[in-house]
Amino acid sequence: MSFATLVLRNLVRHRMRSVLTMVGIGVAITTVISLGAVTGGLKTSSQELAHIGGADFMVAQKGAADMTFSTLDGADLVVVRDVEGVERAWGGLLLVSRVGSNPFFFTWGMEPDALAGMKLELTSGRLPAGGDEILLGDAAARSLGIAPGDTIELEGHRFTVVGVHQASARLEASGGYAPLTAVQEAARKPDVLTAVHVVVVDGADVAIVKRDVENASTRFAAISTADDYAQIDQGLELLDAANLAISLLAIVIGAIGVMNTMIMSVFERTREIGVLRAVGWRGSRVVRLVMGESLALCLLGAVFGILLGVGATRLVTLVPAIGSVLAPTYPTSLFVRAVVIALGVALVGALYPAIRAVRLSPMEALRHE
Amino acid sequence: MNEALVIEAVELTKGYEEGRIAALTGMSLAVRPGEFVGIVGPSGCGKSTLLHLIAALDRPDSGLLRVAGHDLAHEPDLSHYRAQHIGIIFQLHNLLPSLTASENVQVPMFELGWRGRDRDARARELLGLVGLQGREAHRPTQLSGGERQRVAIGRALANDPRILLADEPTGSLDSQAGGMVLDLLERVRSERGTTLVLVTHDAGVAGRADRLVHMLDGRAIEEGPSLRSATLAIAG
Numbered sequence: 001m002s003f004a005t006l007v008l009r010n011l012v013r014h015r016m017r018s019v020l021t022m023v024g025i026g027v028a029i030t031t032v033i034s035l036g037a038v039t040g041g042l043k044t045s046s047q048e049l050a051h052i053g054g055a056d057f058m059v060a061q062k063g064a065a066d067m068t069f070s071t072l073d074g075a076d077l078v079v080v081r082d083v084e085g086v087e088r089a090w091g092g093l094l095l096v097s098r099v100g101s102n103p104f105f106f107t108w109g110m111e112p113d114a115l116a117g118m119k120l121e122l123t124s125g126r127l128p129a130g131g132d133e134i135l136l137g138d139a140a141a142r143s144l145g146i147a148p149g150d151t152i153e154l155e156g157h158r159f160t161v162v163g164v165h166q167a168s169a170r171l172e173a174s175g176g177y178a179p180l181t182a183v184q185e186a187a188r189k190p191d192v193l194t195a196v197h198v199v200v201v202d203g204a205d206v207a208i209v210k211r212d213v214e215n216a217s218t219r220f221a222a223i224s225t226a227d228d229y230a231q232i233d234q235g236l237e238l239l240d241a242a243n244l245a246i247s248l249l250a251i252v253i254g255a256i257g258v259m260n261t262m263i264m265s266v267f268e269r270t271r272e273i274g275v276l277r278a279v280g281w282r283g284s285r286v287v288r289l290v291m292g293e294s295l296a297l298c299l300l301g302a303v304f305g306i307l308l309g310v311g312a313t314r315l316v317t318l319v320p321a322i323g324s325v326l327a328p329t330y331p332t333s334l335f336v337r338a339v340v341i342a343l344g345v346a347l348v349g350a351l352y353p354a355i356r357a358v359r360l361s362p363m364e365a366l367r368h369e
Numbered sequence: 370m371n372e373a374l375v376i377e378a379v380e381l382t383k384g385y386e387e388g389r390i391a392a393l394t395g396m397s398l399a400v401r402p403g404e405f406v407g408i409v410g411p412s413g414c415g416k417s418t419l420l421h422l423i424a425a426l427d428r429p430d431s432g433l434l435r436v437a438g439h440d441l442a443h444e445p446d447l448s449h450y451r452a453q454h455i456g457i458i459f460q461l462h463n464l465l466p467s468l469t470a471s472e473n474v475q476v477p478m479f480e481l482g483w484r485g486r487d488r489d490a491r492a493r494e495l496l497g498l499v500g501l502q503g504r505e506a507h508r509p510t511q512l513s514g515g516e517r518q519r520v521a522i523g524r525a526l527a528n529d530p531r532i533l534l535a536d537e538p539t540g541s542l543d544s545q546a547g548g549m550v551l552d553l554l555e556r557v558r559s560e561r562g563t564t565l566v567l568v569t570h571d572a573g574v575a576g577r578a579d580r581l582v583h584m585l586d587g588r589a590i591e592e593g594p595s596l597r598s599a600t601l602a603i604a605g
Contacts (some may be wrong), residue, residue, distance in 0.1 A: 001472040001475050001489070003479060005472075006468070009472075272463075272465055277426075278424065278426055279451070281452075282480065361426075363421055
């Protein structure tokens with residue numbers, strides 16, 4: 001018999017209690033995994049927005065409460081183009097509207113020549129040449145069941161689909177590109193740009209060009225990473241904060257569950273602990289026994305929680321409205337975080353019960369009925 | 370200090386509840402290696418307290434208690450002392466219900482640093498010694514009272530102790546099972562030279578000891594050979 005066998009035997013002894021505790025930990029880990037995957041996915045989607053058409057970064061209005069509220073204009077585009085190291089820059093207006101069952105259909109309004117420079121991979125049809133024409137992402141065309149020649153309506157304006165392109169970015173694939181003036185008209189935002197996308201000259205340092213662009217106007221925020229988004233959109237930061245708060249709450253509840261289970265377990269086995277001490281077990285070994293049981297519970301809970309978290313998140317993204325804007329990400333760090341949290345919950349949850357167990361005098365423990 | 374003694378207790382006192390209950394009031398005892406000493410007396414006379422002090426489950430309030438060369442009033446690592454020198458048998462077997470007979474016997478061995486395979490082999494050997502070969506995989510609920518107590522004896526022998534302490538080991542058994550347990554304890558003692566200190570209030574059990582110590586109100590009031598050893602001495 002190994003020490004691990006001894007640990008597991010104690011868990012199996014109270015199967016239902018162990019399973020329920022494990023499920024409690026599992027739900028906490030599920031929360032961590034699901035929220036982490038969703039937040040990570042949103043960050044990735046946001047980051048992809050800054051790089052559409054092969055742009056190195058995107059310039060938006062600093063301090064805008066939300067990306068869609070960013071307001072630039074043609075003069076800003078000229079300022080950006082004049083910054084040293086900028087090879088190419090083009091403006092775009094982002095219109096988010098409901099199309100079919102998708103409440104977050106992203107349409108970028110861009111000048112046709114800018115669209116031509118973006119090297120979009122067409123799978124059918126052609127690029128919009130002007131007027132009320134739109135190029136759909138492949139996922140959007142598929143989910144809407146639309147092909148070139150069909151029409152869709154954006155904010156009351158009818159657009160004719162002239163082509164479909166294959167996109168790797170989630171928001172691009174489930175949205176579309178249309179001429180700038182048509183989108184400005186549909187959005188009732190004449191002459192307004194949401195952002196300017198920038199390609200730097202070969203060999204230029206993107207970070208330096210970003211800095212120079214931001215120095216060119218106090219209104220500019222240059223964005224290439226999810227972290228840069230904080231300058232124009234507090235949504236992701238709020239999401240991070242909410243993620244942290246909910247995860248912490250789940251962890252605290254999980255830790256209380258583990259502590260409750262371990263306290264009950266130690267209390268019920270007071271006499272047994274006395275016997276273990278009587279046959280020569282040191283206090284440290286009793287602590288290891290209690291900690292081991294807690295760790296086993298939490299690690300099993302973590303495995304269950306990770307599987308449930310990945311499964312539940314995947315299930316949620318099957319809903320078109322969610323799947324169109326969100327591709328959950330599962331970086332290794334997310335799973336490492338889940339396991340570390342489970343280990344932390346195990347140690348915190350077992351700390352008091354372990355101290356209680358080791359402080360029992362063998363005599364008192366043996367007298368316990 | 371007498372080096373020839375394995376247990377030497379001088380004027381031991383032990384109280385509980387801040388001294389309101391005096392369990393030992395000046396108990397003295399001397400036990401030679403390999404001796405079988407019976408501790409007898411009425412309930413509450415301090416027999417079990419004495420046994421627990423020898424087992425280092427508690428420390429005396431005052432007096433000298435030297436066991437296997439260790440001064441137990443000042444011994445820094447009582448767990449190590451127990452693991453090395455003491456085997457203890459309770460009135461109730463106190464086996465861990467989730468473990469098999471073999472696993473119960475292996476429990477003390479964790480503290481001795483033995484490897485898994487060695488623990489298994491030793492447990493099998495000890496269960497054979499107590500007459501439970503073939504019952505290694507049985508849990509306590511699948512064993513009779515006498516068998517459970519024999520597993521407990523196997524567990525107490527796991528560390529090959531110098532001193533075996535038995536607190537009413539037959540108290541919860543019928544006479545036949547109790548007799549078998551006593552036979553086993555005597556055999557272990559004679560084959561291994563283990564010192565046996567047995568607490569009982571059963572005259573029949575006490576009669577099998579080499580020497581009896583009568584306790585009353587926390588101290589020894591009389592000491593002498595048991596009836597059997599006296600008879601054997603006369604016959605011899």
